[in-house]
Amino acid sequence: MPYIQNTEADQQAMLAAIGARSLEDLFAPIPAGLRVAGALPLDPGLTEQQLNEHVSGIGTWNRAASARPCFLGGGVYDHAWPALVDHLMQRSEFLTAYTPYQPECSQGTLQWIFEFQSMIAELCGLEVANASMYDGASAAAEAALMAVGATGRRRIVVSAGVHPHTREALRTYGRHQDLEMVEAPLRDGLTSWEGLVGADTAAVLVQQPNFLGLVEALDRPAALARDSGALSIAAVYPVALGLLRSPGAAGFDVVVGDGQSLGVPMGYGGPSFGFFAARERFVRRMPGRLVGTTLDRQGRRAFTLTFQTREQHIRREKATSNICTNNALIALRGCIFMAAVGPRGLEEMACVSRQRALELRASLLQVSAIREAFPGQPFFNEIPFRIAGGEPAVTRLKTALQQAGIAAVLPLSRWYPGLEGVFTLACTERTTPQSIAQLAQVAADTLRMEMAL
């Protein structure tokens, strides 16, 4: 049987040692009436070779966006990463270790987590970061719950520019905590906070850049939160922080985000990792695992899990969160990635992604049926465009691009009913001038009959 080493003779010897006659004897504690009669209705097992063929075959039913020009964004971006990320995270001593509860034989995992926390804190401009969360959406939801606990207030003012999945997860999480979610609307593509933040506000939540791709002014929400005693929370796209200032520098208390852009395959949306950074005064309220340094018996530096009294295995129903398993291995990818690109490499990725977006805009604005949806508003690497002909034209463009082998066009109307005919396109450092030209050509050909906007 696959992966089982016990031979028939081993089994007999072991049963004899136990004093049982058969394997079935070992299941005597399960009442006979509750046992499955016969086999489960599943196909017979495959050999490794058959499995390879079966799964690779299923793979051919997919058309991977990463294998062709990809302009899809919406929180997941087709960035590149150096080969050493794949190579090192596959070291089986990382891959097949458990949570580092025994520090003496887990220093490898503990030290990389400490380095990960340090790099995330630096990137976000804050003092502490945890060992990772499931994803950006659940990290934001946990941040909101932390704000409720820290302030004793229940109202979270959320920018409508926050990723729709994040807002939906927040709504799901908040429903049972009597959390009141108020949406700050978008005016001309950017968040309008007027009149929404007050003495009953637990936190404001903004996304940078926002879901439309536009760069928000961070001073305003930070000041509103500070003045009303609320926490300011920013959800960020980490590659953008190679060029944009950190929310911590803008005065934010908590920064969360999804690490997919830091060396993680798009993977149909998972697993990625969430990150969670905060000011030091929130350490005892933070969710998730934390690694700190200490000394061993001989006075040498050592790493260990710390502040475990916040966590569910100690505090049970009084824990700061229920999270146990996190997304460590994918956070290790992010950790190796950040170390490999370094400060200038991250800035270069941010620059080239933005430069390609500028080139994309210039090319696409040659198409008379396409205009920027919010002219003059600053975008980063993802741009909202408006198309003459509304939703039917968006669909036609998307289909034409698919047929041309280009993965592109995220229609926004599904989440923003006021934005019919608006879609985004995103660029990364993998975007080539040729693919931009090809996209613009397909758009021109497809939309020839549309009126100019």
Added chain:
Amino acid sequence: MSLFPEPLLFEASRPGRRCTRTAGAERARATEGLPASELRQRPPALPELGELDLVRHYTRLSQKNYAITTNFYPLGSCTMKYNPVVHEKLAALESFAGLHPLQDDGEVQGALGVLFELQQILAACTGLPEVTLHPSAGAHGELTALMVLRAWLDETGQTQRRTILIPDSAHGTNPASCTLAGFRVVSIKTSDTGLLDVPDLREHLGPDTAGLMITNPNTLGLFEEKIAEICREVHAAGGKVYMDGANFNAIVGIARPGDFGVDMMHLNLHKTFSTPHGGGGPGAGPICVTAELGKYLPVPRVVEDEDGYRLDHDRPHSIGRVRAWHGNFLVLLRAYCYAKRLGAEGLRRVAENAVLNANYLRVKVHQKWRVPYDRICMHEFVARPKSEVKDQGIRTLDVAKRLIELGFHPPTIYFPLVVPEALMIEPTETESKETLDSFAGALNQIADEALQSPEILTGAPRNTPVQRVDEARAVKDPQLCYRCS
């Protein structure tokens, strides 16, 4: 293990060193049109290293870990079994790893097909027909299921039912998830036989009961023999039964929780279905529920119709989203590979050999160690030091550290809470008899050492990159990242 101290990346950093480069960056051009107020004054102070030193750094760090591939790792309830390497190769295929989650359903039929078939496989294994693959881990599955329960209670007008009953032997995530879902927790006793105390349960059932969360087999490694009766009692009182499936590897292919009367459960695919633990994650914690509760599961669902597979967002009763996108897809793909490789027969063998190995280990150590429930166990058992060992001032922590010194990862210690000084031992089905023999030998040797020369235990471990660490100091003088240190 590598015994050399490894400097932090930040300490090894030298200005100007680097590994990778992206061609064509021009900052002045890139910042055109961006407000100056939102730009960074300087790049983030990430470490700067050359490629060789970076590769060496992580290679050396990896050598400071015990892992399944290097050492026996019998962590109770964590199911540290072999993770097939072929899964890593298949999950790295660009035809899966290169999919963007916003691609149209027609371009991702393979991915949706894997998800749909995995749902069917999990339904077949659990006897619970409705499945969501969204939750990212076991605790996330618990929370999702409790939200489903809330949705059912609210929709059926039973808003007074806000209490969840949980055995005192349960994992800490159970009560923590209840709090997040807005439930009160009442603890139910464990009886002298190590099973849920049914009279105590009966006493606490009432008009405020929302349900029971029960782990089966429980954390003592014992099958809850009265599970069918327990489910009937909870149902009669108007509640639902949630089963924590952390220990499902003991009964996969042997028994189906749906047949017990269980209404909802999660599976830890990183346990039973052998996806790698990765130093703490990622996992996947799908939940399986009865037909009645299916309509409340998170969106989107994966469905099949005449045009193929598609994501269905139109579920008006759904609790909504619990995360972004469609679950930890590449983890789910590995679990799918595992189930396809094993088939029905292979999955049953998993349970048989997990239970065989645990019972064999139990009888190999039960003379020198106290096994409080010393009878046929499932996939794990709990032991504790004998009282004369305790009299020597030896604690379970010392035993764990001596095991590290002898080349074994320790079992789970001090859990479950109902057994003082617990060692919770789960060998899994993938270990050989020889490995079990050598671990039993080490454990029995330690029992002797504890009486004859306890300093051997209290001084352990000595052959590790660091010796015992001062965990209290890490809290008193917190150094959580390099900048603060």
